[in-house]
Amino acid sequence: MSAFAADWLNLLLRWAHLIAGIGWIGTSFYFIALDLSLERRAGAAPGVAGSAWQVHGGGFYHVEKYQVAPDALPSHLVWFRWEAYLTWLTGFALMVVQYYLNPGVWLIDPAVMALDAPQAIVISIASLAFGWFVYDGLCRSRAGDHPVLLAGLVFVLILAAAWAYTHVFSARSALVHVGALAGTIMAANVFAVIIPHQRKIVAALRAGVDPHPRHGAIGKQRSVHNTYLTLPVLVLMVSGHYPLLTGHPQAWLLVGLIVIGGASARHLLVRVEVGRPAGALAWAAPVIAACLVAALWMTTPAPRDAGSGAPAVDGARVLEIVHVHCTTCHAHEPASQVFRTPPANMVLETLEDLRRYAPLVRQNAVETHVMPLGNLSGMDEEERRLLGAWLSDPSP
Numbered sequence: 001m002s003a004f005a006a007d008w009l010n011l012l013l014r015w016a017h018l019i020a021g022i023g024w025i026g027t028s029f030y031f032i033a034l035d036l037s038l039e040r041r042a043g044a045a046p047g048v049a050g051s052a053w054q055v056h057g058g059g060f061y062h063v064e065k066y067q068v069a070p071d072a073l074p075s076h077l078v079w080f081r082w083e084a085y086l087t088w089l090t091g092f093a094l095m096v097v098q099y100y101l102n103p104g105v106w107l108i109d110p111a112v113m114a115l116d117a118p119q120a121i122v123i124s125i126a127s128l129a130f131g132w133f134v135y136d137g138l139c140r141s142r143a144g145d146h147p148v149l150l151a152g153l154v155f156v157l158i159l160a161a162a163w164a165y166t167h168v169f170s171a172r173s174a175l176v177h178v179g180a181l182a183g184t185i186m187a188a189n190v191f192a193v194i195i196p197h198q199r200k201i202v203a204a205l206r207a208g209v210d211p212h213p214r215h216g217a218i219g220k221q222r223s224v225h226n227t228y229l230t231l232p233v234l235v236l237m238v239s240g241h242y243p244l245l246t247g248h249p250q251a252w253l254l255v256g257l258i259v260i261g262g263a264s265a266r267h268l269l270v271r272v273e274v275g276r277p278a279g280a281l282a283w284a285a286p287v288i289a290a291c292l293v294a295a296l297w298m299t300t301p302a303p304r305d306a307g308s309g310a311p312a313v314d315g316a317r318v319l320e321i322v323h324v325h326c327t328t329c330h331a332h333e334p335a336s337q338v339f340r341t342p343p344a345n346m347v348l349e350t351l352e353d354l355r356r357y358a359p360l361v362r363q364n365a366v367e368t369h370v371m372p373l374g375n376l377s378g379m380d381e382e383e384r385r386l387l388g389a390w391l392s393d394p395s396p
Helices: 003-037 082-100 117-140 147-166 171-206 213-237 251-273 284-299 315-325 351-356 358-367 381-392
Strands: 048-056 059-066
Touching (some): 003 048, 003 213, 003 251, 082 117, 082 171, 147 213, 171 251, 315 351
Antiparallel strands (some): 048 059
16 A cells, blocks of 8 residues: 555544544543433432433433333434444554554564564454453453452553553554553443343333343443543553653553543543532542652653763764664655655754754654664664764764
């Protein structure tokens, strides 16, 4: 596939993924907030567990939720499922275009693990399926009857996956895979658990049988899990653009902070929206702040030793390093088959170019090993050290 076609396909799939994801996240957050806002009211119809009055867009809405289901179903039911399915399908298609078509560039880093393309792709796909089965097994086990214990085990699962991915794949793809795993769990919850249990309730009602309350309880459990995972997934899916996260040697620990902080933010946002007392939510803000401070501390670059007395690095040697490892992509006319134009419009053909983009070059190629992509050119530690030394004192 040409770089031109790949760029357009990537753009269109990314756009579709965002559209579907916005729809899914919106309905997920809305229904959890709706559930929390329900109140038992005098004179409610038989079987109604609670109702809520809401106002939006100049209109008033009265919504009722049944304990299990009404005695008789209406002729038409609105199902919320395609948002989830399309989000996953477009996301996986984007994985194929971004990572599987060019695994040597985006997916594999020989310095992390020496894999060939088929091995890397099989591990990627198999890990998503394996993660879902482990999660589903935890939910179906006795731990599923204890929400706090189950949440802890799911957190450990995600942390273990993050550690594994950072020891298998390139920095640019490892945390994206953690997000893809969580997104797969969320979509599979809808496809394999929530919708099937809803269908069982509908089938029982149409057969004149009282549906078992357990069907609704299981669906709600998985729906709650989905909303708590949503905000962390959003950060993880864009992490590839932020080397301070992906290039960190303990990136898997940063994932833990993202999950804790994001889940706490979700808890705060939803409950504030439905008017819960501020005192009951007082713990959430300090937890979010603590996660942010810890992440800032972990990712703060080490101070540079400007007074070491080391000899100045020759600019010609630095330019030689850059021409070997960087200008394949970062040139006015890239030689790489992956890019038609320099990524981020960053050209690194002269020392003046290097001075202009010094902070970005330092972050991507010196302080982290995010660049070169997949380290296809084999940039070694001595070359990174020389480049960093010159960037600290960009002599002629």
